Amino acid sequence: MALLEVENLCTEFRTKDGTVTAVDDVSFTIDKGERIGVVGESGAGKSVTGLSILQLVEYPGVITDDSSIRLNGEDLLAKSEDEMASIRGNEIAWIPQDPLSSLNPTSTIGEQIVETMRIHGYGDDENDRRQRAISLLADVGIPDAANRFDDYPSEYSGGMRQRVLIAMALSCEPSLIIADEPTTALDVSTQAQIVNLLRDVTSNDTALMVITHELGLVAELCERVMVLYAGTVAEKSDVAGIFDDPKHPYTKNLLKCSPHLTMGEELNTIPGSMPVGSERPSGCQFHPRCSEAMEECSVVEPELLPDGDGGEVACLLHTDQEYNMKVDQP
Amino acid sequence: MDSDLRDFILRRVVQIPVVLFLVSVIVFYIIHLPEGGPEALLSGQAGDEAIREFRDRYNLNEPLYVQYLLWIQGILTGSLGTSITTNQPVASLIASRLPVTLMLGFFSVAISVMIAVPAGYISAVEQYTWKDHTATVLAFVGLSIPNFFLAILLIKLFSVELGWLPITASGQMFSDWSLTLKSMVLPSLALGTALAAHVTRILRSSMLDIYSEEYVHVARAKGLPEKMVNRSIVFKNALIPVITIVMLQMGYVLGATVIIEEVFAMPGLGRLMLNSVVGRDYPVMQAVVLLYATAYLVFNLIADVAYGLVDPRIKYGGEH
């Protein structure tokens, strides 16, 4: 059994101007200790997918009734708010995108880590938690951790605060860590250090879901990739497959747009823009921007099907005749 | 206390005398401006001889700047002069009136905090529920009713109709303590509710701002139950602006005490100032106005320092 099983996840924002489907029928699994990358342009639904797992989608977002999210076989969507709170930070931890704004400015670094353990009843007593917090800070590379335990976040640099957030995520030994663009806000040399750190700390049984718009980060960190486009899964593959033999035209575009895979560049260089909001194209969501689009692409919505190489792809170029036949009989 | 903070406080403390100097010049000038000068008080009842004596006694024949310097010299040597109407030393007049105003100020702020903290908190946590709407309406009512009018309503209800509370302790202030405290209730309510209305709104909007901060989201993601998010994260961070504004509001409280003391016939500083204006008792007037200005400056200083003590992000080193 997989650690996390997400099935038919739909998350909608029911706004005044209509319903925005941010995540549209997304299914995937994460195994114990596995590292998976979720990639796509800004607005693709990556963060909302991660937040849906934690059930922290902000108002007016709702996870539809047909969705299913199971952790170790247990239905998370059936849990009460209190039960979910005891899972967050404890079994599923979250590493946010912007370290500068993600720590409580009026609480010390040490207290914020200890507090996480305290609310989940981790550790024997306060002293035990304190010792663990200090050793975690040392593990993530905070020099002189014992003395900097009582510092306030404002006394830490951005890179150090991201390390603190990683230490906080690790504090209760979660089985899954969801990291939302964990390096985007950092400078290039710090990015490399944080990537190495994330790889180190998840080298045991901890699974990692990395949300990013940089395929380079995925190449360095992950075993598997899921490409999202406009809330739908475009392609799933192992990392080698994505780079050596990308199937979906969108994935190919993404690759072309990140020449320095280790640096990671802005991906917004694919011509056109992704549909956002409640206006969605018919057929394949990508067809207005797809250089390989065929006539039927604007009519038929491609299904996510096995690509023959162990992955899955949602593109009419990679499926059998059925679709074409459907189109041929108007 | 770190050295940055100490430097900051020192800088601000040094500014205070400069501001006070300007205030003293302005106060002095305004008082000596009117035609006839301070001795206009005497004309009518007093003969020429009396007026001459009066002018001598208060140095009114000296040039204005000499009079000013004599006044400042007096303040610096601990003498605030003598009241014209009562012949008492101004310093002892102030000393006898100060406790009443301090008590009124203290109780008003205490009442406002007791009302505003729960009301603002509930308004923010349960935004747009009937509780929030009720608090909002009451706050606007509280803000729009003038203090003196509320004071009169309170007197009518609790003193005249119900007879629960005295309007004033009259001559027994500080001799009959039970009466003194009872007599503080209505004035403190009249003043405190308006302040409470203000603080409620500030706490509410301050908390609502904090809810959209990323660290609140992170606190939820690490499993903090919503109650703790509200209390230990949102409320605590929202207090920073609230404390500052309450301190700045102390200036407003000072001003409002003048009216409230008058309505409730309380022997406080505000009433002393008002009477000195009416009676053209300029030594008293000058001293009390200067005292109010000093108090105002000190409260502002406390507001700034408190802001920094509660919020470790504030660095005092830089220029403001």
Ligand SMILES: Nc1ncnc2c1ncn2[C@@H]1O[C@H](COP(=O)(O)OP(=O)(O)O)[C@@H](O)[C@H]1O
């Ligand atoms: N609070 C919100 N209200 C309405 N729509 C939202 C909200 N948050 C996200 N969305 C929608 O969800 C889509 C996906 O958002 P998100 O998951 O944050 O994208 P990303 O892939 O960049 O992380 C956005 O394009 C937007 O249309």
Ligand code: SF4
């Ligand atoms: S289905 Fe058509 S439009 Fe969509 S990605 Fe494939 S080829 Fe392009």
Ligand SMILES: [Mg+2]
């Ligand atoms: Mg995002």
